């Protein structure tokens with residue numbers, strides 16, 4: 414019997430042309446590079462969940478947290494099948510000099526900044542799909 418869909422919140426923490434990614438250690442998307450984020454908890458706003466998950470996972474404080482899109486993800490390879498509606502947010506650092514810490518080493522190999530035009534591989538499937546669909550977390554540059 415498959416579980417009902419759950420809601421996840423993932424955050425593009427942007428710094429210049431770079432985004433923060435970490436390689437997951439998880440039954441879902443193991444060894445793939447993903448945004449910080451996690452399950453929406455009871456009563457949270459999307460912004461509160463974004464700030465909490467980024468703080469819990471990276472120690473970073475974020476601001477200007479904005480909703481940018483939502484994706485529908487069904488994970489069939491996981492031991493237990495999982496259907497996640499992922500609310501995608503964008504944010505920036507309160508302190509641009511703050512360094513990310515790997516607060517949950519059991520869930521992540523570590524966080525680093527990656528140039529949007531040169532992302533590491535393999536990407537977590539939901540992020541891969543967004544790229545394939547031409548998504549960018551950066552506002553289009555008016556030439």
Ligand SMILES: CC(C)CCOP(=O)(O)OP(=O)(O)O
Nearest residue numbers: 421439441450451452497499
């Ligand atoms: C699977 C994912 C899209 C939604 C849950 O994210 P997550 O596994 O990072 O969850 P937590 O950070 O809440 O542990």
Ligand SMILES: [Mg+2]
Nearest residue numbers: 450451466470
């Ligand atoms: Mg988390």
Ligand SMILES: [Mg+2]
Nearest residue numbers: 449450451470
């Ligand atoms: Mg997480």
Ligand SMILES: [Mg+2]
Nearest residue numbers: 450451452466
């Ligand atoms: Mg969580």
